[in-house]
Amino acid sequence: MITRRGFLAATAFVVSVPMPVSAAARDLRPNVFVRLTSDGEITVTVPRPDTGQGARTAAVLLVAEELSVDPDRVVVEQAPGDTAKYGPQMVAGSSSVQQMFQPLRTAGATARCLLVAAAAARWGVPSGECQARDGFVVHPSRGRLAYADLVADAAAIDPASVPVTLKPPREWRVLGRPRVRVDVHDVTSGKAKFGIDVSEPRTAVAVVARPPWLGATVASIDDAAARAVEGVVAVVPLDSAGVAVVANRTAAALAGRAALRVTWTGGNTAADSRDWLTELGQALPAPPTAPGTVALQATYRLPLLAHAPMEPHNATASLTADGKLTVWAPTQDPGGTRERLAQILRLPLGDVSVFATLAGGGFGRRAEFDVVLEAVTCSRAVQRPVKVLWTRDDDMRHDSYRPMSVHRLSAVVGPTGLPTWRSHEVATWPLTVVPFFNDPALVRASGDHFPYRVPGEVSIALRPAPLRTGFWRAVYAGQFGYAEECFLSALAARAKIDQVAFRQRLLPPDSRLVPLLRQAARAHCRPGHHRGVACHVDYDSAIAVVADVGVRAGRPTVERVTAAVDVGVAVHPSGVRAQVEGGVMDAVSTVLGAQITVREGRVVESSFRDYRWARIDEAPDIDVIIAASDRPPGGLGELAYPPAAAAIASAVASATGRAVTGMPVTGEVG
């Protein structure tokens, strides 16, 4: 899939035409990420999907910087799934920019050095006298040559024969500068193609009737009425997930599913998420022996959360009679999906192609490929490409949820009120989508990033998950970090010490958080509001958050949030701010009301009507301060959520006078 930028995007559909061999041979392709043609077209192949985190923008900026070209001239191409060629492709662990930083800059720099060498050879001057500047190689006395005119010569040079040097940061003209995303024209014109927009010729659409209760399976199917719906072409039973209605068009598939009669059997019709939370509370490990009197103890109960990406799950698959499989999907992991599909379907890897479209959000859910398998099953059954579309109801009720958890924290405090010992017991579930995660050591590695100088103990009890659970933005750090920072706020309040000063005294003096706390507090400074503070360190990045909460018409309202963040080099500052803003809004949503509940074996919430995600009238002003840094980029996508949630919850506690006991902070949990 190819996306052209800017003007091109606004005017033309992109059709890929096979290139004449002679022209292709003259292209400069020093590596898999960069291609220059003698027509002056510069293409960047982005190894990772863009799920809204800005992978395409970052990739273009990294290459454009080193290639010394205007990023607006670059055409963006999304790499198909192929980890042998492109390296790891999974959008996970906040790693996209972190892991593209070196290879994509090197890719651009290699092309630049080859173009410079070609120009130097043509002029008969040393390379060192030439400079790449804005699409040209320039020489003080020989003038300048456009890249397009040098492509053929450069392509003939062995890349290994030319030393590649990266620009020093002080020479950067693109990285770290204000600019908008590369796909901004596509998005605002409606031309951006998401998975749901895939329209391969002859594609049918399927929607799936799914178990009404947890664990229910199909007993019998009466599909007469569904087949009678005009446009319905097949009713296809899927393994345990349900029954697919395949039609020529989406509307017919939806009408067909409504007409389908399925009798379900088994399942747990008594399951209730409040009971699960009670059971987790009972499963908490016994607290260790404290080296003194426990001055404060608190318990926090956290609910199930759904990913609910704005684009519901979907995937299009075409499995031909001769065993060639092509998939187009808004996946977080095209490479891994391709490998798993080849394995499961016993197809040679070369016969499986996976194309990642834009994804309307991911938040962890799209690292899974269950919907892709459904599409493959349907395509096999009807011998056509099939797009499986999950309805919003499917998406909310059949998610891989963030696990529930119960946390008990205790502290011994010294004469100054500062904690001298801490303990944190957790009872939660593993992530069922990755069986290897059923290991307290891994859960702790994901969740526990306590940055303060307080010795203590963390113990974890993992109970079997009663439903499907998966990676949700920040994974276990979202639970652990929330509990730890809420507890720290309670300790500071107990000691009557300012929240910022309290944390600064507990941090190692050389912690990156010390200046961040200072910057956030100074920028935020506004009297008369209830304030919450929290910190977080993860993915080689650090963040401090300050939040103000007021009470409007009896309801807590987040009024303003300031975050100071150290992510190393900020490749795309607007994108950095966007990721922090997104984490803050996830925090507003989940602290003030969004949660998934289960009653009588069913997930209650089925749309944004009852999954209380924040709306614009609940959105605070958000200030993001990006600390100057010359460290390589750290991860960011999952950094802001845990501390933003804790800061907001602590501010609500200060506003309402009621201690935090879980999430959400208002109403019943679970």
Add this chain to the structure above:
Amino acid sequence: MVAVGWTSKKFSGLNDSRKVHVAMHRLRVNGIEYDVDVPGGTPLLWALRDELGLTGAKYGCGIGACGACTSLVDDRAVRTCVSTVAEQAGRRVTTVEGLPVDHPVRRAWIAMDVAQCGYCQPGQMMAAVHLLRSNPDPTDAQIDEALRDNVCRCGTYHRIRAAVRLAARLGREAAE
């Protein structure tokens, strides 16, 4: 660029299993007339997306609860997922594809770099266009009120608010 008589038959080969005769409905979308051959109860959203290939309006819920499908019909902002082809036949439908390149809302959305994943933005933009038609200089509270039923799961609200304010200014400047 007139496409009267352009019908969903274009996707021939897909419709061979139709079992019931369905009516033609004339839709006027972004200034072009189309005859679509679907049951009258078909949600306008799916007619736009599946029959006309206009995929700017997005499916987010299908029950009027998220705003991703918001488009203009005459002068109203309509949830096209819960509005049928029969109801809207003959009216003036404007989707995000129909916004001029230099429309203040588009310019503002670009300048503010609003989008994260971008999936909700066509709906947000069309809701903003609707607001600014009736209220060229809205307060923040009025913006919040008008856009409160448009969900952005990525959390771009604070940029949306700023973009609507900017679009209002650009619109007023253009009018002067």
